[in-house]
Amino acid sequence: LLHENSTLLTNTSPQPGLGISLTLVSHRGERHPVGARSAVLREDQTPLGPIQQLFAGHGYQSSAETTLIHGCGPRKTVPTLQITWPTGTSDAFYDVETDSHYILIEGHSTLWTLPK
Numbered sequence: 001l002l003h004e005n006s007t008l009l010t011n012t013s014p015q016p017g018l019g020i021s022l023t024l025v026s027h028r029g030e031r032h033p034v035g036a037r038s039a040v041l042r043e044d045q046t047p048l049g050p051i052q053q054l055f056a057g058h059g060y061q062s063s064a065e066t067t068l069i070h071g072c073g074p075r076k077t078v079p080t081l082q083i084t085w086p087t088g089t090s091d092a093f094y095d096v097e098t099d100s101h102y103i104l105i106e107g108h109s110t111l112w113t114l115p116k
Helices: none
Strands: 018-025 037-041 067-073 077-084 090-097 100-105 112-114
Touching: 018 037, 018 077, 037 067, 090 100
Parallel strands: 018 100
Antiparallel strands: 018 067, 037 077, 077 090, 100 112
16 A cells, blocks of 8 residues: 555535534533534524534544534524533524634633634
8 A cells, every 4th residue: 555546535516515613612621521512503493414522532542623513505604503511501602603613612602713
């Protein structure tokens, strides 16, 4: 495999869509709230896509990405972003703009936006 040819894959989708990325921070336990779940909900409160969960790691000398990502298609906003923390509490945010990276701190009602 060392001297094999490489292949470069390119996404040629005509419209890649928008999304939301989240960095979750806990101050009531571990800094990275392993086990926290995030969900983007439609108007009828059903999930727009898969519910994401923050994991600690996946193998020897490796770690999982601590950013949770939700694809939102062409939507410029989503009705509800819900976070369920490992402590059992939850936070909900409404009319959240997509195409952004947010930092959320457990128990705070603010979405901090990271610059693009």
